[in-house]
Amino acid sequence: MRLAPYRSVLALPGVRPLILVAILARIPSVAAAVTLTLHVVEELHRGYFAAGLVATASTIGAAVGAPLLGRMVDRRGLRPVLAVCTIAEGVWWSVAGSLPYPLLLGLALAAGVLTLPVFSVVRQSLAALVPPDRRRPAYALDSMSVELSFMVGPALAVLMATTVSPHATMWAIGAGVVLAGSALFVFNPPVRAESEVASGPVPPRRSWLTPRMIAILAIAAATTLMLGGTDVTVVAVLREADQISWTGVVLALWGVYSLIGGFVYGSLSRAPSLVVLLGALGLGTALVALAGPQWFLLALVLVPAGALCAPTLAAAADAVSHLAPPSVRGEAMGLHGSAITVGLALGAPLAGWVIDLSSPRWGFVATGVVGLLVAVAVLPVYLSRRRPPASGVPAQRGAEPALVVAE
Template identity: 65%
Template sequence: MNLTPYREALALPGVRSLMLVTLLARVPKTMTVIALTMYVVLDLEHGYAAAGLAGAAMTIGSAVGAPLLGRLVDRRGLRPVLALTTVAEAAFWFTAPLMPYPVLLGGALLGGLLCLPVFGVARQSVAALVPPEKRRPAYALDSMAVELSFMVGPALAVLLATSVSPKASLLVVSGGVALAGVALFWLNPPTRADHEPLDTARPVSRREWLTPRLLGILAISTASTLVLGGTDVAVVAVLRAAEQVEWTGLVLAIWAVCSLVGGFVYGMVSRSVSPLLIVTMLGLCTIPIGFGGTQWWSLALALLPAGVLCAPALAATANAVSQLVPAGVRGEAMGLQNSAITVGLALGAPLAGAVIDASAPAWGFAATGLIGALVGSAFLAAELRNHRRRIAKPTSPAPTPATAAAPAER
């Protein structure tokens, strides 16, 4: 294994501390949905629909707030945004156990709108600390850190809610968010490189950087997490139908380990791989998962090809966004990508659930995988057409020395 790309990325000033702090800071962030669900169901004694509505309110707030906070980082700097969001989100989770359900819905919306932007800040800082040619392994490390945090956070939320109390899990989230915000405030990672000063004389218009290609990357970011969200639900449904639901944790853990392996390999490859191709392959590999057998071990084996593409899909799309936008708007662009990822996760689970309820568990994989493959292949085909046009476009002949010198002589 060639570990040189990782060694070179981690040797850059500030990268190791950024990776460590953001890994730990993401853990309380990944606890939020499960902690809120357990509180609404167990303490408030509402149904799962009410819990889902609270989670949806928080998700909507996060999707709307991410680009707004990113834009604020671009214009005012990181620390004011960290101070605002740390206080606001920690206050929401600290007071949530005192809220009746209607107030909780409004609080979840506001808490999502002003949530600590750990994910966006991490990706933006990677782009500032790492030169473009070395970002692939850096974003691979970042995507693996996301995977690790999702392996720890939800499990910790369930453990606290069941062994202590749901209110205790909310308070732990509050404390964790506060510590994460303080750590990021202390670290104060750069949001642009030293050679990328913010141009305050002329703000960059969205028309200049929100290009069709960037919109395509945002679309496939949504498609990739839609596939992942649908896979989560479909795994549970398949194992429940086979009366093997007790193996759910192990199957999902195997899937997560495959994602880590895929992210690790992606960071070592010497040639760039298009995120459009990765997401297309992720969708194609997801379609047949449910038809590979009903035993837990056969389902785990069927998940392997798609599993190794999960972290690479997230890393490749983040790297693409960092390459396509100028430094002065990188925070807003990363916020838009975070919104795209959030929307995909929010759509994937109910879409797979609706398909499963109307047909069979295996079709949950097929439906979400097909959407991911169609979106990825559509943008991939458009990219190939544009590439062919650029190649076929005639170029004007190079000027001769005499004609090149003519303007100077005149």
Template identity: 50%
Template sequence: MQLYRRTLALPGVRTLMVLVFLARIPMSASGMVLTLHVAVGLGHGYGAAGTAGAILTIGIALGAPVMGRVVDRYGLRPMVIVTTLGEATFWLFGRYLPYPLLLAAGFVGGLLVLPSMSIGRQAIAALVPPELRRTAYSMDSVSTELSFMVGPATAVLLATQFSTATAMLAMAVGIAVVGAALLVVNPAVRSEEENAAATGERVPRRTWLTPRMVAVLIIAAGAVFILAGTEVAIVAQLRENDELAYTGIVVVAWSAISAVGGLVYGALPRSPTQVTLMAWLGLLTVPIGLLSGEWWLLAVALLPASALCAPTIAATGEEVSRLAPAAARGEATGMQSSAFTLGAAAGAPLVGFVVDHSSPGWGFALAGMGGVLVAAVAAVLIARQHRRAADALPVPVG
């Protein structure tokens, strides 16, 4: 635990970890709140709710890199002001909108979502030296796991005990509070050395959006593709077994082992490559449906793959911070957030379609095979960059 003590002893890191955990709770609850409001509050059903969620997701995916570029050029506070006002306004007034207007507002609201995920990763790169970043990003991934355990559960509680309109109002208040806290704390997104070396010139995207960076972003999308698909398959498996009441226990066990895996990964002096982590995450997901029976057997079958979830996600954050120059770190982390969002948007419906037309076991298999395919594509991109680097070396004469 010495690495964790050293990391938490750095100035500003403890405050940052608490702040980003709280900031991610509204974000993690947003999908559940919107789904319940459309399906239950407006009475349009889950198909319409899925459409609203997809439009919000598209907005988030498009908006994250743009907001990251705003941070790169103008600093954190202007971006926080714009996104806090924009997102809070959507949740405050969206509860009064009819369904067609809610769809349009959801797209705009997605564009203006407060990017709490990327803010945390940028601040870690600024506050933590390279030798401790694996540990810091592991803590960040564990924090994300915990926020996704708290957020959706809170959303369901508010929507069922009060109303979906109350849940949307709580979202607006929560985002306003988080935005105000970020404005007060104003975590650094560049280190003092990086600020001193800054020239104010824009860094061309082609200099850092290399095949290796693209591979990292693909792995980020693939990891969340597996997570979103696995979640759907878990629910389907338990429903097929008539054990839906045990869903919470299985998901908590799944998340807890992922968090433990993240903590172990953060303490390693050396780690497997991202491609290796991604490949094993996919391979260990494929047979889950074959090994699971009753709910406790399903929980046990999930353990090997779940232990690699947080490490794989943490590894992408560590690599993005290494590959992206400080002047473009906001845009790069925004692209990483977009990759996460698109991975989730693809994983859940694709696995759901397979489950509807076959069985939950095939849902796990599709999620895992998708991860293996992503690892293969990433490996090809990294090999291509290595070949380019080798070709660029001067040929010795004589």
């Protein structure tokens, strides 16, 4: 491992504060789902299915809204989008705790569309701040910061909801989102480098939403599908073994493995390609089913799959940043965010359905096999040699090596 790539990236103007703001700004966002669930179950006295419908509505809204907001950033700039989303989310979280369930369900969809685009904006800004040949460690840092946010946010939400109330937690999340949006508004990170100032017409979507880009989006969705499925399956396996009290420890270790894997990935001089990372993650996830019944054996067998989480997510974001033209990078990163959101939304119910039909361990197999199948499906497109554009414009320098050699 080398620290030089990280030192080089963090020395670039704007990168260090962007990563710090990203960690803090993402915490309220990742705490939202569990807070809504606890509110519906504990305060509205509805079942978990009803709570899941609210989470699903919010997820659908976020998946639809991410590329639309990214397109607005490309066309209108970052600050107008941040202002609209910050106000909308502030209003949503201030009234959500007082709404009857039908209205809560309907407004969750609308609020999801205007979710503060912290994840996409940070990744878009990294592409503007970091030269193409140094983006891999930059996106590794970003993936590690996401992991830290997920390790802190839901735990804080559960702690506050159980010690104070879910309603108070919703107010706290609203305040956190407003602070996050305000901080990003003041910081105003660039979404294009100075050398990428838009000139001329915006390229048509068909010119950059190519089969290769679609393959990368499919890989991103498959990655988070496995993560969502693993989360649920770990709980089911430990519950069956009567070791449910160790769930937090196992999931925390899984997050640590991802942090370590992301750190190693960003420090390598030559890294595996994205499709190899996905295939290895799929195989590692399926093999977790072989773990013994004890919690420490499950935690041990999770090491390979856990260590590949952050690298695969970082490689997908890096690939999107190379393929998307600067003038539409916001929309492309929005589509990337939608793919991640859809994957997470599908992973848990897929694993749960398989677990209900068979046994908990088959949840690992089912989601791991999905990852392997996607890796096989996209391999021909991913490895195909890119043809020069019909317009005669030369291919972007450095894009192909970033995809094939060291994503």
